[in-house]
Each structure stands twice: as C-alpha cells, then as structure tokens.
Amino acid sequence: MIRGSFLASAIVVVLASIQFSVPAVAQDTTIKTRKQAEILIPRISRESVQSMDLSKAEALDTIDTADPHIKILLLSDNTWKYFKDSTYARDHKIFNEYWTHDYPDPYHVSLDELPDEIALWIVDTLSEYKCPHQNDVYSKFGYRHRRRHQGVDLPLQTGTPVYAAFDGKVRISKRYKGYGNLVVLRHDNGLETFYGHLSKIYVKDDQWVNAGTIIGLGGSTGRSTGPHLHFETRYKGYAFDPEWLIDFHSGTLRHRLFVLKKKYLNANSKYVPESEQEEIDILEGDAKDKEEAAKKAEAERKAAAAAQYHTIRQGDTLGALARKYHTTVKTLCRLNGIKETTTLRLGRKLRVK
Incomplete structure (x- = not known):
C-alpha cells in the first residue's frame, strides 16, 4: 500500500487533467459513393486489439475520478488504466430493460424495427478485451445439418478457463437446454x-464482471459431442457471426468500432474479409489518424506540463482559490470535473491553471 500511495501521488498530477469520454462516430459531408459511406468511421477505430495479457501486472491501489462508478487502477508495473466497478451497471438503463434470467432472448424485437446499420464501440478508453478462448474455429456460424448454428465452436480440454470477452453484467448463469451450463453477459453497448x-x-446472476474474468471452465455439458466452447454474439436477441468481431486463431479483436449491418443477422451471413481496396483505404486513413493523434498527445503533454495545482488546506474555498489564482470558479470546476457545491477534501490536488 505504501508503494501504491507513492504511485498515486506521482501520477495524480497528470491524471487530474485527463478527461475520459467514449469516442463518437466521425461525421463527413463530402461522401461521394456508397462505398465511401460504408467505411466512413474513425480509422484508428478499425485497428485490431490484442487480447489482454493477464500475467502482466497486479493491481496496487485505486484513485477516484469525477465519475463515482469509474476508478483509475494503479498497477505494479508503474502503469494505470480505467476500471469500472460493480456499481457501474446499477443505474445503467441497458442493464435494467429487457432483463431476465429465464431465457436467452428477452427482446422479441422484429428485425424490421432495427436500423440497417448500427455503430457499436466494442472497446473504448474505459474498457478492454480478452479472447474467451483462443483456438481455430472448427464449427462455424450458420446452418449445420439443416439446423441454425448461432455461434462458433472452439475446441478445448475440459477444465480450460473461459474468459469474459468484455466488461459486462451476468444475465444468465445456469444449465439451459442444449447449451448445457450457460453464461450470458450483457455489455454496455447492447451486445450480449x-x-x-x-x-x-464461476459467476452468478446480476454479477458485474470485467474483461478477462474467468466466468467458468470449458466442458461438454448439454447437446455436445465433445469438449468445446460454444460462443455467440447477439444484438437485440439476434445472433451474428462472432468472427465479424474476433479472429479466434490469433485471439485479436478485429476492430474497436464495429458497424453491425442488419444483413449480418441472417444465418447465411458469415464473416467475409473486407476487399483489398477497402483495406488500402483503411491503412491510409490509419496513418493520417496516427499523425493527428500524435499531435494531439503532444499538445496535451505540453498542457499538462504547464498546468498548475493547489493542495487543498483547511479553510480553502473555490471562491478564495479563484481570487488567489486570478481565475473563476467556473473555470476551476471545468478543469477538475467538479461542481460549485463539491466538498473540497483536505490534501486533494486541485488544478488551478
């Protein structure tokens, strides 16, 4: 804990100036072709994401943020990351509507009610990804023996750990018909x-889990001819090929932002790699975005270096600090993500410039 406290004091100055947000889809008013429109998403979001390395570092301590549900987790390798705690799902609408532990599809939504395309952030600045089980797919999504196979099958040995792919809340954790022992997780982008x-x-109904949590062990319960993981991805109750999201051979997540098209919800719509020209377009766009991201990071670094902080002492008020540092209460609130009514805790570092 001593080391954790040292790390906290060492990096809190930098972290205090960081404001987290979920990225928004870019807008473009110069679309000329349908092809351009279909790939019009932030290029950096199309980059693959490596599966988490669970052996990297241990958690030492946490730091509060302006959002009471989100913490900054300090790690033993002197790095940090955002962390959603179990209270995150309590007030989130996505985890309260159409919520049941009884059956797989609680939505019963007509396919006609869904838009033609849905942009879903799979991994953002607040979340991570862990491949549930890395192996080659031996039974793919689609019709199999004239029956619809709604996921992919990944061979494993009985007792192999199975991981939560993303942060989420447990909706089902029980034996259910042909699935055998089944766990269903709902994620804050609406995917299940x-x-x-x-x-x-290993998990219970309504439990919050983070990406990389071991939710159970692989096996062969239910309608199964041998040990394997049956893995599905669904949106509003409709299954689509998980290989649109995950390359199970390498264990990587294909894109941070996924454009789910209604046609993917058809059992005959299997994953098809993008065309060569689209890949070229994406790579060119990525190079430009990386350059812009580097410039933005440098600007933020300079702003952080020029930032000035005040350690709260007995008797300090926002009004007094505003006068002392020739600024306004409104500016102090904006810089620190607080309100005018926020209680100033002794010892807290407040950004004043």
Whole structure:
C-alpha cells in the first residue's frame, strides 16, 4: 500500500487533467459513393486489439475520478488504466430493460424495427478485451445439418478457463437446454455474449464482471459431442457471426468500432474479409489518424506540463482559490470535473491553471 500511495501521488498530477469520454462516430459531408459511406468511421477505430495479457501486472491501489462508478487502477508495473466497478451497471438503463434470467432472448424485437446499420464501440478508453478462448474455429456460424448454428465452436480440454470477452453484467448463469451450463453477459453497448457447454460456472446472476474474468471452465455439458466452447454474439436477441468481431486463431479483436449491418443477422451471413481496396483505404486513413493523434498527445503533454495545482488546506474555498489564482470558479470546476457545491477534501490536488 505504501508503494501504491507513492504511485498515486506521482501520477495524480497528470491524471487530474485527463478527461475520459467514449469516442463518437466521425461525421463527413463530402461522401461521394456508397462505398465511401460504408467505411466512413474513425480509422484508428478499425485497428485490431490484442487480447489482454493477464500475467502482466497486479493491481496496487485505486484513485477516484469525477465519475463515482469509474476508478483509475494503479498497477505494479508503474502503469494505470480505467476500471469500472460493480456499481457501474446499477443505474445503467441497458442493464435494467429487457432483463431476465429465464431465457436467452428477452427482446422479441422484429428485425424490421432495427436500423440497417448500427455503430457499436466494442472497446473504448474505459474498457478492454480478452479472447474467451483462443483456438481455430472448427464449427462455424450458420446452418449445420439443416439446423441454425448461432455461434462458433472452439475446441478445448475440459477444465480450460473461459474468459469474459468484455466488461459486462451476468444475465444468465445456469444449465439451459442444449447449451448445457450457460453464461450470458450483457455489455454496455447492447451486445450480449453467450458461453455454452461449460463444465463449471464461476459467476452468478446480476454479477458485474470485467474483461478477462474467468466466468467458468470449458466442458461438454448439454447437446455436445465433445469438449468445446460454444460462443455467440447477439444484438437485440439476434445472433451474428462472432468472427465479424474476433479472429479466434490469433485471439485479436478485429476492430474497436464495429458497424453491425442488419444483413449480418441472417444465418447465411458469415464473416467475409473486407476487399483489398477497402483495406488500402483503411491503412491510409490509419496513418493520417496516427499523425493527428500524435499531435494531439503532444499538445496535451505540453498542457499538462504547464498546468498548475493547489493542495487543498483547511479553510480553502473555490471562491478564495479563484481570487488567489486570478481565475473563476467556473473555470476551476471545468478543469477538475467538479461542481460549485463539491466538498473540497483536505490534501486533494486541485488544478488551478
């Protein structure tokens, strides 16, 4: 804890100036072709995401942020990351509407009610990704023996850990028909992931889990001819090929931002790699975005270096600090993500410039 406190004091100055947000889809008014429109998303969001390395570092301590549900987690390798705690899902509408532990599809939404395209952030600045089980897919999404196979099958040995792919809340954790032991997680972008045929379940209904949490062990329960993980991805109850999201051979997430097209919700719509020209367009766009991101990071670094902080002492008020540092209460609130009514805790570092 001493080391954790040292790390906290060492990096809090930098972190205090960081404001987290979920990126928004870029807008462009110069679209000339349908092809351009279909790939019009932030280029950096199209880059793949490596699966988490769970052996990297241990958590030492946490720092509060302006959002009470989100913490900054200090790690033993002198790095940090954002962390959503279990209270995050309590007031989030996505985890309260159409919520049941009884059956897989609580929505019963007509496909006609869904838009043709839905932009979904799979991984953003507040979340991570862990491949549920890395292996080659031996049974793909689609029709199999004239039956619809709504996910992919990944071979494994009984007892192999199965991981939560993303942060989410447990909607189902029980034995359910042909799935055998089944865990269903709902994520804050509206997606649900299914993990079937488990030999053991390690989570409970309504439990909040983070990406990389072991939710159970692989097995062959239910309608299964051998040990494997049956993995599904669904939106509003409709399954689509998980390979649109994950390259199970390498374990990587294909894109941070995924454009789910209504046609993908058809059982015959299997993952098809993008065309060569689209990949060229994406790579060119990525290079430009990386350059712009580097410039933005440098500007933020300079702003952080020029920032001035005040350690709260007995008797300090926002009004007094505003007068002392020739600024306004409104500016102090904006710089620190607080309100005029926020209680100033002794010892807290407040950014004043």
